[in-house]
Amino acid sequence: MKDGRRNQWTTLSWWPRPSVFNKRSLWTGYWNTSCEFWFQQRLDRIRCGEAIPLKAKKWKGALRYSQSKTKQL
Numbered sequence: 749m750k751d752g753r754r755n756q757w758t759t760l761s762w763w764p765r766p767s768v769f770n771k772r773s774l775w776t777g778y779w780n781t782s783c784e785f786w787f788q789q790r791l792d793r794i795r796c797g798e799a800i801p802l803k804a805k806k807w808k809g810a811l812r813y814s815q816s817k818t819k820q821l
Contacts, residue, residue, distance in 0.1 A: 760801035762794060764811060768804055772811040786811075 769775055774782055793799035802810060 758803055760803060761807075762799070762801050763790070764802075764807040765804065768807050769811065772808075774811060 763769075774786060776782075790799060
């Protein structure tokens with residue numbers, strides 16, 4: 749997607765890149781119940797048309813917000 753600046757592109761993705769996901773405290777070195785809970789919620793939102801692809805910087809914020817929700821498990 750062109751981001752409005754001349755000759756610059758932005759990558760959007762439905763899922764965070766591993767480098768972004770692995771740096772969040774949601775990731776503990778293995779796929780845990782918090783990761784699965786987050787994944788299932790995201791997948792449901794994609795299927796319902798409620799989710800949109802995000803930029804890498806937006807993913808950082810989205811994962812930070814999700815961590816607080818999943819810690820309640």
